[in-house]
Amino acid sequence: MRLDVIVPTHNSAAYIGPCLRSTREALAFAAARMPLTFRVWVVDTRSEDATCSRVREWGAGVHLLCLERNVGFAAAVNTVIPLTRGHVWLLNPDTRPERESLWFLLRRLEEARVGAVGPALIRPDGRVAPESARRFPSLFREGMDKVGLATRWPARWGGYYLGGVEVPRPVPVLSGAALLVRREAWDAVKGLDERFWMYGEDTDLCRRLGDEGWVCFYEPRARVYHVGGGSGSPERRLELGLAALGSMAYYFEKHHGPRAAGAYRLLMRGLALLKWVYWRLRGDAYHRAVQRAVLTFPFEPGPPPAAHPPCGGGRDDPRRRTREGGRTRGG
Numbered sequence: 001m002r003l004d005v006i007v008p009t010h011n012s013a014a015y016i017g018p019c020l021r022s023t024r025e026a027l028a029f030a031a032a033r034m035p036l037t038f039r040v041w042v043v044d045t046r047s048e049d050a051t052c053s054r055v056r057e058w059g060a061g062v063h064l065l066c067l068e069r070n071v072g073f074a075a076a077v078n079t080v081i082p083l084t085r086g087h088v089w090l091l092n093p094d095t096r097p098e099r100e101s102l103w104f105l106l107r108r109l110e111e112a113r114v115g116a117v118g119p120a121l122i123r124p125d126g127r128v129a130p131e132s133a134r135r136f137p138s139l140f141r142e143g144m145d146k147v148g149l150a151t152r153w154p155a156r157w158g159g160y161y162l163g164g165v166e167v168p169r170p171v172p173v174l175s176g177a178a179l180l181v182r183r184e185a186w187d188a189v190k191g192l193d194e195r196f197w198m199y200g201e202d203t204d205l206c207r208r209l210g211d212e213g214w215v216c217f218y219e220p221r222a223r224v225y226h227v228g229g230g231s232g233s234p235e236r237r238l239e240l241g242l243a244a245l246g247s248m249a250y251y252f253e254k255h256h257g258p259r260a261a262g263a264y265r266l267l268m269r270g271l272a273l274l275k276w277v278y279w280r281l282r283g284d285a286y287h288r289a290v291q292r293a294v295l296t297f298p299f300e301p302g303p304p305p306a307a308h309p310p311c312g313g314g315r316d317d318p319r320r321r322t323r324e325g326g327r328t329r330g331g
Contacts, residue, residue: 001034001035001036001037001086001087001106002036002037002038002085002086002087002183003027003036003037003038003039003086003087003089003106004038004039004040004041004080004084004085004086004087004088004089005023005027005038005039005040005041005089005091006041006043006077006080006081006084006088006089006090006091007019007020007023007040007041007042007043007091007092007093008042008043008044008045008073008076008077008092008093009042009043009044009045009047009051009055009093010044010045010046010047010051010070011047011048011049011051012047012049012051012093012094013047013049013050013051013053013054015093015094015227016042016051016054016055016093017054017057018096019091019092019093019094019095019096020040020042020055020058020062021096022095022096022097022098022099022225023040023091023097024040024061025097025099026097026098026099026100026101026102026103027040027102029099029100029102029103030102030103030106033103034103034106036106037086038086039063039084039086040061040062040063041062041063041064041065041080041083041084042055042062042063042064042065043065043067043076043077043079043080044064044065044066044067045067045069045070045071045072045076046066046067046068046069046070051093052064052066063083065079065080067079070303071194072194072196072197072198072302072303073176073192073196073197073198073201074191074192074193074194074195074196074197074201075192075194075197077090077191077192078191078192078194081186081191085183086183087106087109087180087181087182087183087186088180088181088183088186089102089105089178089179089180089181090176090177090178090179090180090181091177091178091224092176092177092178092226094226094227094228095121095177095178095224095225095226095227096224096225097119097178097222097223097224097225098222098223098224098225100221100222101119101178101222101223101224102180102222103222104119104219104221104222105117105119105180105219105222106180108168108217108219108222109180109182111217113213113214113215114182114214114215114217115181115182115184115185115209115212115214115215115216116174116179116180116181116182116185116205116206116209116214116215116216116217117174117179117180117216117217117218117219117222118132118133118171118174118175118178118179118180118216118217118218118219119132119178119219119220119222119223119224120132120165120218120219120220120221120222120223120224121175121177121178121224121225121226122223122224122225122226123226123228124225124227124228128165128166128220129175129226130160130161130162130163130165131160131161131175132165132174132175132218132220133161133162133165133169133171133173133174133175133218134160134161134162134171134172134173134175135159135160135161135162135172135173136172136173136203136207137160137203137248137251137252139252139260139263139264139267141159141160142248142264142267142268143267143271144159145159145160146268146271147271165220166220167218167220168217168218168219168220168221169217169218170215170216170217170218171216171217171218172206172210172216173202173203173206173207173216174202174206174216174218175202176201176202176205177224177226178224178226179202179205181205181209182214185209185212185214188212188214189205189208189209189212192204192205193205193254195250195301195302196247196250196251196301197243197246197247197301197302197303198240198243198244198247198303199240199243199244199247199248200244200247200248200250200251201247203251204251204254204255207255238290238293239303242293242294242297243302243303245268245294245297245299246297246298246299246300246301246302247301248264249261249264249265249299249300249301250300250301252264261299264299265299268294268299269294269295272291272294272295273291273295275287275291276288276291276292276295279291
């Protein structure tokens with residue numbers, strides 16, 4: 001069996017070392033129990049920190065490609081695919097696979113018609129992240145998610161998360177943070193759609209795998225620690241949030257048609273307007289600026305323009321609350 005591990009990076013110097021160390025241990029554990037040849041690839045999208053230098057310290061054991069610009073997750077992965085021949089294991093740089101994780105994933109992949117396998121993603125607090133296995137998007141779920149009802153009462157308000165994270169089973173969507181894909185299935189759907197610059201490419205991939213008759217399987221015995229934010233610093237939260245909105249609009253257009261995409265844009269702008277009014281009544285300039293950015297965003301896939309809403313520096317400045325140890329909520 002052949003395997004290619006692909007780790008796209010962007011300003012990931014703080015995470016890439018532990019990720020590669022844990023990945024090497026997982027590869028060694030699996031190779032000792034089954035015929036396995038593998039290569040590890042790191043595709044860097046023009047990091048401005050020491051990511052590439054940290055990767056070079058691993059020598060010939062890791063193949064490094066340094067791109068000239070930040071092309072996004074999907075395009076970074078597709079750049080290296082022509083150089084690979086085995087099953088594809090996608091890993092975020094801020095993940096750390098447990099030693100037995102790959103072994104469980106590969107064993108599950110040996111089952112007929114299983115096209116992709118995902119592990120239980122473990123949060124820093126030790127809990128399984130509910131996004132490890134989830135449902136497909138719908139306008140209702142998007143609306144309930146954006147107002148917080150789906151997060152608090154997922155069973156009643158149609159949340160994305162399936163629950164039962166300890167149960168191995170086929171699921172609609174797996175997380176791309178640590179996703180193993182059968183090579184035959186990958187080639188059948190022609191890999192990732194590069195119009196998803198960041199976020200949504202895993203949902204789209206699982207949708208297309210299902211359309212081709214492949215099964216996406218959640219395997220909780222495989223555990224992968226996921227810090228979150230390995231390529232998304234707090235300073236870029238708004239920019240990345242806008243990128244997620246653009247990706248979701250493209251997802252609805254691609255899989256449900258222009259009317260669904262138009263309804264999604266209208267829904268998101270309507271909710272942003274309501275939130276803008278709320279934050280105006282609260283006297284919070286920062287969160288008003290966040291919602292203003294959503295209202296003026298074109299909802300197109302790809303990297304969003306730099307968006308840095310002003311903060312007044314007063315009591316309602318969320319960055320001031322962060323420095324003082326308080327909790328900052330998103331807009």
